[in-house]
Amino acid sequence: LSPEHITEIYDSFHIEDDRTGLSSETLQRAIADNLYYIQGKFPEIATLYDYYMAVAYTVRDRLLHRWINTVKTYREQDVKVVCYLSAEYLPGPHLENNLVNLGIYDQVQQAVESSGLDLRSILAQEEEPGLGNGGLGRLAACYMDSLATLEIPAIGYGIRYEYGIFDQEIREGWQVEITDKWLRLGNPWEIPRPENAVEVKFGGYTEPYTDDQGDYRVRWIPHQVVNGIPYDTPISGYRVNTTSTMRLWKAEAPESFDFQAFNVGDYYGAVDAKIISENLTKVLYPNDEPIQGKQLRLEQQYFFVSCSLQNLLKIHLLRGDPIETFHEKFVIQLNDTHPAIGVAELMRLLVDEYLLHWQKAWDITQQAFAYTNHTLLPEALETWPLNLFGSLLPRHLEIIYEINQRFLDQVRLKYLGNPDKLARLSLIEEGGSKRIRMAHLACVGSHAINGVAALHTELLKEGVLKDFYDLWPHKFTNITNGVTPRRWMVLINPRLTQLITREIGETWITQLEDFKRLESLAEDPAFRQEWRRVKRAVKQDLADYIQAHQGLTLNPDSIFDIQAKRIHEYKRQHLNVLHIITLYNRIKHNPRLAVPPRTFIFGGKAAPGYQMAKLIIKLITSVGEVVNHDPDICDLIKVVFLPDFNVTNSQRIYPAADLSEQISTAGKEASGTGNMKFSMNGALTIGTLDGANIEIREAVEADNFFLFGHTSEDIVDLKAQGYVPKTFYNTNPALKEAIDLIASGYFSHGNRALFQPLVDQLLQADPYCLLADYQSYIDCQDQVGQAFQDQDTWTKTAILNVARIGRFSSDRAIREYCREIWWVNPVSIHLEEYQQAKA
Ligand code: 7GP
Known part of the structure; x- marks a missing residue:
């Protein structure tokens, strides 16, 4: 027998350990075993949650093997x-992420399906x-x-x-x-x-x-x-x-x-x-x-x-x-x-x-x-x-x-x-x-002291930590935030992942800079068409979810214009609302107005004690109530508030966005990371020169980013000069009309008191300068509407956004921390055979 032949025979006899094996047969057996011995259940009485637990334990076993080897290596090597x-x-949720990282999604899916179950519904069980x-x-x-x-x-x-x-x-x-x-x-x-x-x-x-x-x-x-x-x-x-x-x-x-x-x-x-x-x-x-x-x-x-x-x-x-x-x-x-x-x-x-x-x-x-x-x-x-x-x-x-x-x-x-x-x-x-x-x-x-985006670090050095910067300039560094492309692309957007990987291979998953290979494809009409098909399918998924959970029918060809983040005055969800009301007023005045249909989607929690943030949620839902049901609007505008914005729900949102709202008052958002997740999934950004928006815009280039609003320096000057929001209100009829409509009780069944605190805050103090940025925002949104009419160019811009977003991977950020702050090096982990490890 030749050595090759012998190896072949060994391979054909290879028996997998039930706690470490990765074939679908072994996984199926291990899941049944865990259902029985860990959950104490059998198929006749097992709930979907029991199956989730059994699958989770099965995956955890595979992780434990690697985990123990990791801990052991670090102990021995004094790293x-x-x-x-x-x-x-x-x-x-851990389960799906671990399937992706271990590379066993397909095997587990097969194992689960062979038992007559559906992996998606099992994944959905995880809290x-x-x-x-x-x-x-x-x-x-x-x-x-x-x-x-x-x-x-x-x-x-x-x-x-x-x-x-x-x-x-x-x-x-x-x-x-x-x-x-x-x-x-x-x-x-x-x-x-x-x-x-x-x-x-x-x-x-x-x-x-x-x-x-x-x-x-x-x-x-x-x-x-x-x-x-x-x-x-x-x-x-x-x-x-x-x-x-x-x-x-x-x-x-x-x-x-x-x-x-x-x-x-x-x-x-x-x-x-x-x-x-x-x-x-x-x-x-x-x-x-x-x-x-x-x-x-x-x-x-x-x-x-x-x-x-x-x-x-x-x-x-x-x-x-x-x-x-x-x-x-x-x-x-x-x-x-x-x-x-x-x-x-x-x-x-x-x-x-x-x-x-x-x-x-x-x-x-x-x-x-x-x-x-x-x-x-x-x-x-x-x-x-x-x-x-x-x-x-x-x-x-x-x-x-x-x-x-x-x-x-x-x-x-x-x-x-x-x-x-x-x-x-x-x-x-x-x-x-x-x-x-x-x-x-x-x-x-x-x-070492670091901020989380270039502007943020500069403002730290000039502002709150200035005296420390003067004392120890060498301690300060900037490390711009990043997000993991494993969860924020591979896991949440399998369709786009597949399309991209088919064209440029899969190295981007751990070297996101490789996305730059997509640049030339932006010029390819056939690729653009496929890209559009993917985006459309992903939007349909979100529309189906909202239909099922909120009974609202959305048009997947409308602009999905999304703002999802904590509710905060500085993040200015209410500026977004002022735009919605402005569009609404325009259509009411001119029912034949040609505007592209838009779906405004919001998500975010308010701190339980933050009254103004809670009122902003009420404003969004109240405006939605009126706008969504007004026959004059002919479904041109829809407003949705998606409840319970968390990691799970965010995963349905980022892939489906056409437009990402990053509209904080300049100088207030340290970095933002949602901005990166949206861009990575092919949304265009409408944003201010704040936090990491600035660097995203630099990376994707100005033509591919909808910029509006005052800069952080402008805002400081504006306030130094004694900012009077009323001036903007008095001199801008559309702005006045929008605010007056809120104040009139139009969105609150005639209750003028309901939104009074919000209106007063805007007219009398407006600490986050919504009124000063209003016109610039509206003009920019008009450009967005125009641009969306040309789907082909829009798609090209979206592809370029993705192609140039590589820098915003958390891998890049972590490499910078390692090099500049931590002085640590990678240590690779070799797996000992399980039997050996046990001995
Ligand atoms: C947030 C910042 O608001 C956001 O801009 C940044 O992207 C993120 O940290 C990650 O760096 N800050 C918080 O969530 C927070 O609670 C208070 O900050 C300490």
């Missing part, structure tokens, strides 16, 4: 690890983990995907909220919040590791003592201790073995502590303490940018940060490394200031628990941390009242004083006789009631 600290993660509010949390998830795909050793630390972001329902046009019970039916993706629990202290007091060496030390005697239990979720990379860990902490009461130290014999008291402890990770705060200065929020922040840092130090020591080299083996990224307390906590751990000298500990800390800022909005900058902070974290307050004193000594040397400078840089805000400035703590404690 440097990126630790992403984020209070929020929005990973979206997504809504552990974030919006952009910041979703960015963390895209970065975890890219880190794994690029084979960078990484751990994402966060909070396992029992209730994530609320589910949104619309009742009588208003947002209603429903608690998100995502864990109710179990979560097959997480593995609890109670054996790795850590203790977190709160409250109490500190006392000095002298250690064996005669050194002055401080001891913290807490009032309460809470246990942190890690729950690990595997994060797969695309077609690589690397599988990273997202480790989320749940708070529990340490029973021994309650019974022995506290409430001796007090059974009820102990149970009470348990409830109090577990409240810590109960619920995500549903505010996006403006913060809510609640004690529980600070407790959440400190809790997960302390758990994570203790865990890191333990891993470091377990690898046999000395504490002094911690920063050489780990780099810790602060996702905004929510985890900034980590700077003080690492100092506490190093100085109080590991007994390092202050200066050594400080060097380690500064080199370990890096800080990303995600917003310029002043109301979103975190500060904590000193009293609150000190009563919860007395030791950290002392440490912050010490950091501040040493820092200000340095500042004093540099800026002799400039007390203003000192006051501005201080970690403590003086004045009425003193507060701790978390952004300052993050800046002082980090070796």
